Amino acid sequence: xxxxxxxxxxxxxxxxxxxxxxxxxxxxxxxxxxxxxxxxxxxxxxxxxxxxxxxxxxxxxxxxxxxxxxxxxxxxxxxxxxxxxxxxxxxxxxxxxxxxxx
Numbered sequence: 086x087x088x089x090x091x092x093x094x095x096x097x098x099x100x101x102x103x104x105x106x107x108x109x110x111x112x113x114x115x116x117x118x119x120x121x122x123x124x125x126x127x128x129x130x131x132x133x134x135x136x137x138x139x140x141x142x143x144x145x146x147x148x149x150x151x152x153x154x155x156x157x158x159x160x161x162x163x164x165x166x167x168x169x170x171x172x173x174x175x176x177x178x179x180x181x182x183x184x185x186x187x
Contacts, residue, residue, distance in 0.1 A: 087119040088112070098124040101133035 088104040090111045091097070100119055104111055114122070124130045 086116065087114050089114055089119070089122065096125075096128045097131050098122065098128060099131045099133065 086103040087100050088102065088111050090099050090101075090108065092099060100114070100122055103113060122130060
């Protein structure tokens, strides 16, 4: 995987290691698309070598990423229903205090 960014002032497309942070004008590419990348006429493609000190993602990293994607894709939680005595629900969890009825 690689990240593509554009430098409009220098008319250059820069293809480097996968970025850690999302940038507004950067695009993550698979290896197949990164190898076939071309730039507009008059532009230069700068290919930065990957950092050899960076380890590939571990099984734990991939599992954490999958969990984060599942959580983001989950439907939003519905607000808690109002308490039987008409009080608005309190924040902080699913437990409520039930008052004795006189």
